[in-house]
Amino acid sequence: MALLDLDTATPTPIRSGVSMRGVSKSFGKTRVLDAVDIEIAPGEFLAIVGPSGCGKSTLLRLIAGLEDPDAGELRIGGRLMEDVSSRQRNVAMVFQHFALYPHLTVFRNLATPLELKKLPRAEIERRIHEAAELLDIAYLLNRKPRLMSGGQRQRVALARAMVRNPSLFLLDEPLSNLDAQHRAELRTEIAKLHQRLGATFVYVTHDPAEATILADRIAVLGDGIVQQIGTPEELRTQPANDFVAAFFGGPQAVRHVVGVAR
Amino acid sequence: MNWLRHFWTRTGPGIRKDAPPKTGFALLADVIARNWWELVQLNLLILLACLPLVTIPAALVAGARICTLMLEDKPVYLGRDFLEAFRQLFWKATALGLIATVTITLPAYAAFIFLQAARDSIILALPLAIAASTALFAAIAAAYALTLLALRDQPLGLLLKRALLGGLARPLPALAAIAIVALLWALHVVFYPVSIFMPVLINFSFGTLAVIFGVHEAAVRLLAFQSATDGATYAGGSAKRAQ
Numbered sequence: 001m002a003l004l005d006l007d008t009a010t011p012t013p014i015r016s017g018v019s020m021r022g023v024s025k026s027f028g029k030t031r032v033l034d035a036v037d038i039e040i041a042p043g044e045f046l047a048i049v050g051p052s053g054c055g056k057s058t059l060l061r062l063i064a065g066l067e068d069p070d071a072g073e074l075r076i077g078g079r080l081m082e083d084v085s086s087r088q089r090n091v092a093m094v095f096q097h098f099a100l101y102p103h104l105t106v107f108r109n110l111a112t113p114l115e116l117k118k119l120p121r122a123e124i125e126r127r128i129h130e131a132a133e134l135l136d137i138a139y140l141l142n143r144k145p146r147l148m149s150g151g152q153r154q155r156v157a158l159a160r161a162m163v164r165n166p167s168l169f170l171l172d173e174p175l176s177n178l179d180a181q182h183r184a185e186l187r188t189e190i191a192k193l194h195q196r197l198g199a200t201f202v203y204v205t206h207d208p209a210e211a212t213i214l215a216d217r218i219a220v221l222g223d224g225i226v227q228q229i230g231t232p233e234e235l236r237t238q239p240a241n242d243f244v245a246a247f248f249g250g251p252q253a254v255r256h257v258v259g260v261a262r
Numbered sequence: 263m264n265w266l267r268h269f270w271t272r273t274g275p276g277i278r279k280d281a282p283p284k285t286g287f288a289l290l291a292d293v294i295a296r297n298w299w300e301l302v303q304l305n306l307l308i309l310l311a312c313l314p315l316v317t318i319p320a321a322l323v324a325g326a327r328i329c330t331l332m333l334e335d336k337p338v339y340l341g342r343d344f345l346e347a348f349r350q351l352f353w354k355a356t357a358l359g360l361i362a363t364v365t366i367t368l369p370a371y372a373a374f375i376f377l378q379a380a381r382d383s384i385i386l387a388l389p390l391a392i393a394a395s396t397a398l399f400a401a402i403a404a405a406y407a408l409t410l411l412a413l414r415d416q417p418l419g420l421l422l423k424r425a426l427l428g429g430l431a432r433p434l435p436a437l438a439a440i441a442i443v444a445l446l447w448a449l450h451v452v453f454y455p456v457s458i459f460m461p462v463l464i465n466f467s468f469g470t471l472a473v474i475f476g477v478h479e480a481a482v483r484l485l486a487f488q489s490a491t492d493g494a495t496y497a498g499g500s501a502k503r504a505q
Contacts, residue, residue, distance in 0.1 A: 105337065105338075107337040108337065108339075111337075136279075139277070139279050140277060141337065142296075142335050142336065142337060142338075143277055143296070144296070145274075146274055147274035147275065147276070147277055148273070148274050148276060148277055149273055149274060149275065149276030149277075150273040151276075152276060152277065153273060177273075
């Protein structure tokens with residue numbers, strides 16, 4: 001699927017794949033990521049799953065350019081990201097804590113990144129209204145985040161990522177602060193957004209169920225290494241080890257663990 | 263500093279999508295509640311822009327443009343929109359200001375003179391009433407002209423015609439708005455020096471908002487009516503929202 005190029009309103013394939021080879025990252029003496037290899041195809045929805053502190057968010061921050069890898073090679077859209085700043089990577093990040101400007105209205109929250117890019121005013125308004133329609137937040141445009149619920153704020157955060165027309169969406173546990181109802185609603189919205197935009201999505205979560213519902217493929221991260229990458233079905237039926245089996249605990253996974261124990 | 267972070271990041275109760283649109287004074291209260299800080303900033307902007315004195319009409323019209331956007335629930339860029347309106351409407355606002363000053367102060371002064379004289383001769387109560395009514399109607403028409411110019415840039419002659427028409431057709435909301443403006447200044451005078459900061463903080467912007475609130479619906483209808491008869495389309499605010 002091609003991403004709708006909002007500049008020309010014609011479908012233009014500007015999706016970017018991501019390639020990580022031997023990427024390592026340490027904080028002090030703690031090795032958070034150890035020679036991680038991940039290939040993400042353009043337009044793919046990849047979920048990164050793992051327990052707390054396994055390096056999921058660090059991986060996302062490396063892709064976004066908010067951290068530099070100690071070793072290894074990171075490419076986005078085939079281009080080596082060694083000296084490319086986060087601003088130049090054309091990636092949009094959605095955080096768990098929404099990260100909206102509390103003193104600005106939703107409209108201005110969405111407009112700010114576009115104003116920094118010095119886009120024409122009409123273009124900014126067009127993009128904002130398109131994103132607002134898509135995410136059903138048009139009625140919130142002139143409200144400030146103060147009164148908005150978590151679900152509404154996260155929709156705004158998604159819209160803010162969308163208006164930038166990025167080739168790569170990075171979502172860092174975007175639903176973990178929401179209640180069950182909003183979580184289910186937003187999950188559907190994210191799936192629809194991916195389907196409609198066709199951009200590459202990298203989605204970090206600690207919830208295997210969420211990853212299974214949303215992702216084309218899932219990378220299970222544990223102890224700083226990629227334990228397994230595969231489709232949700234593969235992870236459920238053919239877990240590579242106990243770690244993965246424990247995460248995706250279907251009947252086959254239980255059999256796997258029991259078989260290994262015997 | 264966690265309390266500060268929580269203050270900014272804590273989630274609210276949510277905003278209902280299907281909430282019925284606010285009308286009347288509930289709408290005004292909602293606009294003030296949502297934009298009170300912007301209104302304070304707007305007041306300072308108007309005050310600063312008024313300092314050279316000859317810029318008073320343009321500053322008030324620019325302030326009226328901002329209040330119109332707030333009332334119509336449109337995105338507001340305070341500084342940018344204010345400056346744009348100020349520059350765009352400067353000459354028309356100045357001309358309008360001159361006309362309004364003359365048409366209000368002359369009959370008002372005449373009324374004052376007739377009031378003095380009417381104490382001696384009751385027959386002079388008639389020209390007093392005429393002069394006072396003229397001053398009041400000029401103020402009502404000025405309120406319409408201010409709102410109409412804030413809503414849409416238009417030729418001065420047409421603007422005056424529409425303002426007079428509006429003043430004749432629906433004078434009472436404009437009169438109420440003028441009463442609110444007068445009340446704000448009366449409060450400042452009565453409670454002086456406690457109210458010393460009122461003009462700096464609220465009088466100009468809240469007064470302008472009161473005028474826009476009072477006149478907006480009729481002004482939008484006037485523009486829509488004129489556009490319909492001219493075959494053009496009014497692309498400004500919705501009359502429905504302001505009802």
